[in-house]
Each structure stands twice: as C-alpha cells, then as structure tokens.
Amino acid sequence: MDLLEHQGKALLRRYGIPVPDGSLWPERPNAPGGYVVKAQVAAGGRGKAGGIHFAEDSAAADALARGLLDRKIGGHRVDAILIERRLDIRREDYLAVALDRDRRCLTLVHALGGGVEVESLPPEALTRVPVDPLIRLRDFHIARVLEAAKVEGETRRAYGEVVRALYRLVVAEDATLAEVNPLALTADGGVIAADAKVTLDDNARFRRDTPDDGDAQAAAASTLEQSLRATGAVGVEVDPDGDVVAVVSGAGLMMATLDLLVERGHKVRAVVDLGGTVLAGGEVLARVFAAVAAAGPRLTLLNAFMQTALCDEFARMLVQAQEMSPLRGRVVIRLKGRQADEGRRLLVERGFQVHEDLVPALDGLADAARGR
C-alpha cells in the first residue's frame, strides 16, 4: 500500500524524523514565511502536473487549495490538500531505504541533489549501501551515507539520526520503501523531510499497529478489480476498450494467456486468476462470473489446467455458477488436468464449447471473435 504524503510524514514524525509543520486543508499551520500547498495524490511528478504551489500568505494558500480540490492530478482526483510551512532550503538531497528484491536486502540509497525522479539520475550519482539482514543497520552503513552527503558537525549528527530512524521505520512498519525526496538542509542547519513516499507491505498488515487506510489502494483499483478481489480471485484490467476476458487457473498461466490473446489480435478487457477459488465451490465461482459479466465482455475464455483441484468437480461448479450468474456473450472453455474427460463431458452436455488443449481453444475463440 502506498501512503499519501501526509500519511507518510505522520509516520516519519512518529519515528523522530523532522518534517515541516503542516496540516490538511482547511486547517493551516502558523507560517509567517509563506506556505506550500500540495495535492495529496499517489502519483509521481506531482509538481510538474501542477499539484504543488507556493503561497505568500494564508489567503493565497486558501485560494490555491480551493483551486486544487477535486482536480485530477496524474489521473488521480485530489480530495485532500496538505498545507505546510515553507522551508528556507539551502540544499536538497535524495534519501531512501528501499527493498532490493534481487539482492534480498534493504538498501540505503542516497544522492546529492534531490527533488528529481531518482530514476533520472545517472547510476554513479547514487550511493547504494546494502544492509545484510543478518546484521541489520550498523554505524558503518550510516557512515557511508554521511560520507556521500559530505556533512559535518551538528548537521552530520542530525543527518545520521534521520538515516537511522528511516531504517527503523522500514523494519518496524514492514515498509518496502521509505523515500524522502527531497531531504532538505535548511539555512538554520535543520535536516527535514520535505516530501515522503512510504510503501507498506500488505502481507504484514497483521502485525502493524498503525491502522491501515485501504482507501488509497481501493481508489487505484478499477471497479472490476475491486469486485473480483472481494471473491478471492485476482483481476487485472488491461484495456478498457477490450472485448475479451480471460479467466485462468493460475497466475503464471494468466500472464501467458494474455500474451497469447494479444499476439493473436484480440483486444483484452481483463484477465482473471481464479487462484484458490477453484476449490471454493459454485457460489464463489458465481460471484466471479457476476463480476466478469458486469464488465460486459463479448467473449470469455476460460482456461483451466488443474492438478490439485479435480476438473469434473470444477465443471459442476461452472455449471452451477453459469445458472446463478450467466456470462453473457460467447464462452470458450479449455479444460485439462485431473479427471478432465468427465469434466469436459459434463460441460459439453450443457452446451458449452469445450477443448482439451490450448491451441484449439484459441482457434475457437478466434472463430467466435469473427462471429462464426
């Protein structure tokens, strides 16, 4: 789950990292030096997209906030605005603690000159300090960031504390990313997180004491994806203008099926991984069907190759689901695996177009697309 800036900053503050005084509009901090007005959307490049503004006084800040509300920034509707005291920034750095999935560790990432997208920086501008999970964060890791940051004295101490706290946050909150971009060095010697992007691991929700705000994620998911998630299946919306939905018995096969369909010229509306729902009974499958039917595909491919579940039982579930919540349009079924002969027989009896192998099923779908 990606936290919005103000949620991320609240978390940073809890771990002792300085953030600018700020509050959600219409509240405002006391800021004689001026304001920053920031749309709270989970999109990159907010500044360029017009989501961040400066205001000299509170009246100007209010006007800017009013103008931002309900606008779309980077495809997301603005329904919260953060008003912050403007900082007197002397220098901006990039600082993050990020999960490196391939090295299987957390990594400290630092660059001089923050505020830009880190992907746009040349690799040699980045200092990456991997932290071996067997030893966790040690002083020598922090020292390497501080060397790169070229800070001395009190600023060095404060900077080091930010690094330490950011790592602690990532471990304690099960975050996969805590990015401060920019980390501001202010004229009065402060080291302040001027922005914050925190991504939490949904799988660790059970041990996090921070209450989860599922709204942000739900907002990012389309209606089809949302309604499928409620069933236990996983849907991925591909092309809003597509007319084919593929319902598949596994995540890997789902990806491969999508590739096959697109390469054969189909416009795919969505793909669905049935996952564990193949064992959950006809009623659950009916809910999956209902969600797919609501998306109104002209063609549905059901591609199942199953070895843990039994194909004949699955066929009975399909029959039941089709009765409870019929898929509109043409349906082509590919069914292979344990007791698939009996399964296909049951489905043919009910008038479905059924194939054992993938190639004939794809051919059948192509025919159906051409109206044959």
Next chain:
Amino acid sequence: MDLLEHQGKALLRRYGIPVPDGSLWPERPNAPGGYVVKAQVAAGGRGKAGGIHFAEDSAAADALARGLLDRKIGGHRVDAILIERRLDIRREDYLAVALDRDRRCLTLVHALGGGVEVESLPPEALTRVPVDPLIRLRDFHIARVLEAAKVEGETRRAYGEVVRALYRLVVAEDATLAEVNPLALTADGGVIAADAKVTLDDNARFRRDTPDDGDAQAAAASTLEQSLRATGAVGVEVDPDGDVVAVVSGAGLMMATLDLLVERGHKVRAVVDLGGTVLAGGEVLARVFAAVAAAGPRLTLLNAFMQTALCDEFARMLVQAQEMSPLRGRVVIRLKGRQADEGRRLLVERGFQVHEDLVPALDGLADAARGR
C-alpha cells in the same frame, strides 16, 4: 566474575524471574512456613559442606546464621548469609543458559531432577538446545525445553517465561553462564529459581549498567596474583610451598615453561606472564619484581623470547628494575629475540647469569637449585 547467589538472584529478579523472598542476614523475610539459611560463598557443593540449613522459625534461623558467619565453606570465608522463605517444592529441575565455547553459541541446558551437580548427570539426561547467534532465541528453542520438562498449562507458560528471561539476562548482561539449580516447581504451581549461579564476562564491564562487585574475584586471588594484576602482568600461583618463580614473556610460553620446570623436578611457587609490561619501562618492571620478591622465591627464572619488543631495551629495563627492587635469591635469565646479543651483553656486565637458549638456561637453573 562469578556472582554470589544473592547477587545472581537480584539480577534474575530484574529480568522477571521469580525467586524466593529473601534478604541478607540480619534482615529476614516474613516466612511463616520456615526458613532456608544459606552461606554466600562462590563454591560448589555448599550443601554437602554444611553451608545450607533449614530453620522452623526466625530464632532458629538467627542461630544458624550466627553459627555460619566467618566459617570457611569450600575454602571461602562466609561473610554474608542469605535468609529465604522456605518453598513447598514438588519437583526440582536443572536449567541453565551457558556459553558453549567450542560450538560458539549460547546453549539452553535442561535436566529433570535438579539440585545435583550437572556434571554428575549422564549426558542423555541433559537436553541441550544450541541457539544460533544469527537468529537468537526463538519460540521453537523454548518449546524443546518445555517438551523435555513435560509441563502443561499455566506451569508451561510460566516455565517458558523463565527460559526466555534467563536467555535475555545472559545476552543483556554479557553473562557466560546463568544456572538455576534447582529450578523449583512448587505445590501452588509456581516456577521459582531456588538457587542462582551467574558468571559475568569481565571484558564486557564497559557496557554493563549493573555495578561490578570486584570483591568476590579479588578474594579468590592470592596476594601475589593480586599485586601482579596491579602491574599489568598476569601471575598464577601454583604451589604455596614452591621455591621457584618463572617470569615469562607470553602466556603460551609461560604454560610451557611451567611444564618444563615441573617435569625437571622443580617445585614452582608461581609463574608470571609479563604480557604488555615488556614495553612499559623499568619502573613497571620494578613493580613486577617487587611483587615477585615479596613472594620470596629461592630461584627466579626469567624466560624471554621477544620479537615485538627489543631485547636490549628490555635488558636496560631489567637492570633498572633490579636496582629499584632487587630480586632476592638466584636469578637465571634466558634472553632471545630482536637485538638479543646486545641485551645479553648488558646483563652479563651486571653480573647476571644469562643464556640465549632455553636448555642451557634450564640446566643453569638446575645447578642453582643444587646450590652450585
């Protein structure tokens, strides 16, 4: 450093491990069920040696304590007595968290039936659970002890907490041993440390917030060992009736020299490892000499083979030390290593008996012992 029982129990209590109500005599806990009176000495087999007694009432406890005071138990003078409430014990176990130097880890050690010396138990009666330092204590380690202890319900929970707390103590206090023998299971379901033996790592004194009580250790060291420790050298008293002291330039060579002397029929009073004092100057060496001289050896062997320090400088230190604090009796010197020729020349000038190699030096010592 070995803590006395009452010191160990105070530490256990700090980590949440139940110990019997108790206080140092003449204070007494309130104990309608009777008392245990325990001499506080750092010796094994206290019970057999008459250091532990039971008393029905406070008058009897006082009488027993008075009788114990200043007695010698296992070679140690009793100058503190612990008076505890007597427990209604249903079962006694052995439980320890101990450093296993060879496997390089802490190990949980458990046996059914405590109260006896653990070394006397057959190996198969002991459950040993090594704890990999990379993962530290986990529930499955504790579960293995609880399986061995065959405890259920509330007692199982309380027992598990004792194991967890004992491990925590060992890590946080830099202990090398925390032994509870016996761990008492009382009639009312309690799991209570009826005895406690805790050994702390002296090298970790700098990070321990528990104030150190060096008295116990000092008491165990003889006067010669004590006075040498103050100089930075390490002395080991061997035989109080011995008449030879060997002063050697290193720990390994000290052990080997002791073996050579005893095998050649000498009675060795003490051996001394000069350690870093070979670089510390004539005045420090004079203090080593003074400590050795106070032990009054008839013969002194000085065995130095040095490659980091320079032998000629060491010879000058020896000359200075001998002037400041002369060794009485015969002195035989073996000096080898960097610039040893010059070193030996200086010493011969001053009338010392000096050899380059060990065998002639040992022969010279044998002659000296025979009065030649």
Next chain:
Amino acid sequence: MAILVDGETRILVQGITGHTGANLAARMRDEGSPLVAGVSPGRPGGRMADAPVFASCSEAVAVTGANASFVCVPARSALDAVIEAVAAGLRTIVVYAEGVPVHDAVFMSAYGEARGARILGPNSAGCISPGQANLSDLNERLLVPGPVGIVSKSGTLTYEVIAELNGLGLGQSTVACLGGDPVVGTSHADVLKMFDADAATEAVVLIGEIGGRSELDAAEVVAQMRKPVVAYIAGLHAPAGKRMGHAGALLGSADENVPGKRAALAQAGASVVPDLLGIAEAVANALTPPRSEEARRTERQ
C-alpha cells in the same frame, strides 16, 4: 541424479496436521514419495499419512533422518518455521505459504544461505524429480522421468510446459518452482547452475516473467553453461504498474520488462521462444544433435 530432490531425499512436512499439510502428506504417501515425518508443535504424537508427527524439526531430523521440508504453515508462522527447519539442518526447504511478509522472506533467505540450506519460495509450488521424490504440490502422475530440467516461478504455468514436453516424448529430470513473491530464496541463476552440473539433465527450460532481475542474472549463467537453455518470459502485454497475480510480477525498470529479458537471454545463447506453445519444440530442436540434423537432410535428398 536430478537436483534439489532425488533418491536420497527424506521428506518432512511442517504443519502436517493442518488441512493442506494433511492433504499433501496423504498424496505423497499415495504416490510413494519418501515422506518420513511430520511436525506439528501444537499436536505432536501419533501419525499422519503413515508418518510419525513430532513437536520439533530437530527431533524429526534426529529420529527419521529427514533432509527436506515442505513448509505448509500459515503465512504469519512461515518465518519461524523456516528458521527452525534451517537450524535443524534441513537442506532443501519449500515454503508453500502465500502472503508471507517480504521482510520475513528476506530474513529466511539470508539465514538459509548462511547455513547452506536451499529455500524455494515463499509462494512456491515446490520441486519434483519424477520417480524419485515429490516436494511440491504438482501431481507426479503428470510428469515423466527424462532429460529436461524446468525452472519457473509458477507451478500452473509449468503444467502446460510439461504436457507439451510429454507430447514430444521429452520427460523431466527436475521441475523447480521458485515462487511468485518479489523476494524468494532461490533465483533462476542458482537453479541453472545446478542443472548444468546435473548428470540427469540434458536441456533446461527457463520460464520467467516481468519484474525483478532474476532472469537477467540468469542470462549471465546461461552464457557459461554447457547445456542448451530454452527460455520463455511471460507478461509481454502486462499493463504497467499492475501486479499480474504474482506479487513479484510487477513491471519495474525498463530492462526488467519482457523485451529486456528476452534480449539478455538470447544474447547469452538461450533459445528464446515468443510464446508458451513453442517451448517443447525448441527443446526438441536443442536436443537434436546438429550432425543427425545433417544426416536427416542427407536422407531426405
């Protein structure tokens, strides 16, 4: 001799008294897989699928000589279960649970590596060497012993490839499923090295997907291998920024997409096929020595 599991394998199921664990154990017994023990800290004693159930891994290892574990416990218990398995000396460990916190996956991977245990997963279907041992949720009856090694993230996609290979008479030495999570204990590269050293494997099928660098790192190994590798990468048409069923299948930086991975593997000498259906034929071609190809051409003339 196959890799990861073979004739020496002695299987332990952690969480054998749970629903999934009990089912898998029963299937292992029915298939004749070398199941020797179960572990259930809460319900030790007794037997499941003819195997004794112990309170701890170390006890199970001491009594039965188990050397491989199928970890079939809830996601929140997976870290402790895997650490216990590693500490008890188990060498091949499949973490079946889905939804394991990624920090837990990081630590169990590091600890397994430190102590010389091979961890597949989390979210792995496991590994199987047909005719020898089945430490997976794949149905052994679908596999045929033979010369092709398969390494994949996903189990379901693997079924398709196995069926195609069987259709051409190409059996499998070992099938290894790495798991669909972003952080897993074993990478494609690790398995390729094992296949290259395995006498029973003559060609390798590498099935990859978008997200992560596992297939890019694998390309460096492919370049050093003596055996032919056929590669397929799923997710060419996956929409950006969406997880494709697998938590790890999320389109990231540019070279982690399908064209980037295809290019790296092709450059390293792998035979890269554009879709799932071409894999078996490419393997058949790779296993046909060029000389006999010539011979056949000669015959045709």
Next chain:
Amino acid sequence: MAILVDGETRILVQGITGHTGANLAARMRDEGSPLVAGVSPGRPGGRMADAPVFASCSEAVAVTGANASFVCVPARSALDAVIEAVAAGLRTIVVYAEGVPVHDAVFMSAYGEARGARILGPNSAGCISPGQANLSDLNERLLVPGPVGIVSKSGTLTYEVIAELNGLGLGQSTVACLGGDPVVGTSHADVLKMFDADAATEAVVLIGEIGGRSELDAAEVVAQMRKPVVAYIAGLHAPAGKRMGHAGALLGSADENVPGKRAALAQAGASVVPDLLGIAEAVANALTPPRSEEARRTERQ
C-alpha cells in the same frame, strides 16, 4: 602456495591511525608485505606507511582490492570493525584486540562463517606465510620459507618452535595463531584441513593448551589426514581453576586436560611430544621417509 595468506593477499589494516596499527603498518611496509590500504573511520584521507587511508572497508576494497584485514582497534570496537570487514567481502580477518567481550566473539564468528570469511581471533597474533604475506605481529625475519605448517593459539610460544625448526633447517609454509580467548573464529581442526590440502605444507605442528575442545576436535581431523602431525599440549602442570594467561586456558572437564588431549591426538596418529623442546626433532623424523632411514642404517653397517 601456503594457507590463509599467500601471494594473492592484499592487506588492509583497520585502525591504521592508532598507535599499534601505525607501528604494524610501518613494519609491513618495511618487510615488503602486501599492505594496500588502511581504514580509519575517524581520520580518513592521507597515507600511512605509504598506503591510502579510507573511511570504510567497502571503499578500501573497491579502490585497492584488499582481501585480508588486520583488525587493530580497541576491544570495544572490534565487533563492529569485524562485521564491517566481513560485509565488505574481506576473506581473511585477524582480530588482534585482547579483551573482546565473548558475546561479540560469538557473533563475529557466526557472521564470518555465514559469509565465508575466515576469522582468526580475537586475541590472535595473526598468520604469516614467510616470503609471501605477513598478517601477524610476528617478526618475518625470524621465519624461513619451508614445508612445515604451524597452528597454535599463542604467538609467543610459536617463536620458540620456529627457532627450533630453523635450527634443524626446517622452514615454515604458514604459521597460524588462533588466539587465546575462549571463543575464537577458527579452530585447530579448520587449519589442519587447510594444511592437508595445501601443496606447500608437508608436515604440521599443532600446539594446543588446556581448556576447550579444539584439540579434541582436531584429533578427528588428524585421523583423516595424509600428512604427519606433531602435537604438543601446554599446561600439564597448570593448577585447576586458574586462567593460565589466556582467557581460554582454564582447566575444564576431564578430557579437556593435557592427558586427555594427548591421548586423543596420539590415538588419531599424531606424534605427541611431551615438551616444547622435542617438537622440531619429531618433525624432522616425520619428514624423513622410512626408506631412507633404512638406507642410512644400511650405510652404517
């Protein structure tokens, strides 16, 4: 080629700006030992003993290719310094500090083992392969290249043995000092295995002492070795319950005393000598092939 340090060794001194570190670095330079870098987190920049001084081990490794470290920092900093060295990829690490907390020694040993680094110490004099590299506080000038490997806890005792060996014309391949603390990163057994595999070593001197099981574990290795081992155990007459200078040299359980260790080593086939002075002769005998012994007897007749 020698063990632990050899012609490929590139030495880093951690704590090079301290008094001891500076002295040792200067001596390495004077001896021509392959010193390539120093590390001093507090005072980086500049040079010591002609070597550049870095702020961190990883920087030093990246710039100079250092692969071995002499850790010359105060006892309380030793744990962090060693962990940093291991994490930076240094493979041979000597921990010179005395008085390191034993829990720190435990963790650094485990971490070194986990990441494939070889740690000598704490409280180790280091290791030296004369003529190749000196990662020790021993004086290289006292050593002569040759066929005898020496493994010992103590550095000072080793001098005596080296001098005796030199007297009989027997030079040294590598001298390895394990350290006098109760917990050290490397055992006698570890070093024996390395010597047995080392082409430059023809015979091994094992110097042990009371306390611990290192020499007992070593006996099991001796029984498997192809090369002759001469063993001496110090402390036969050490009084019970007293530390003999080394924190680890404390008479413990019965088989950890000198007779127990002698018996185990003799039974495993080592030539056990009763005192220090017999070692060199025993090595000479072990290196004399029995055939030429016969030949000499024939000559004498």
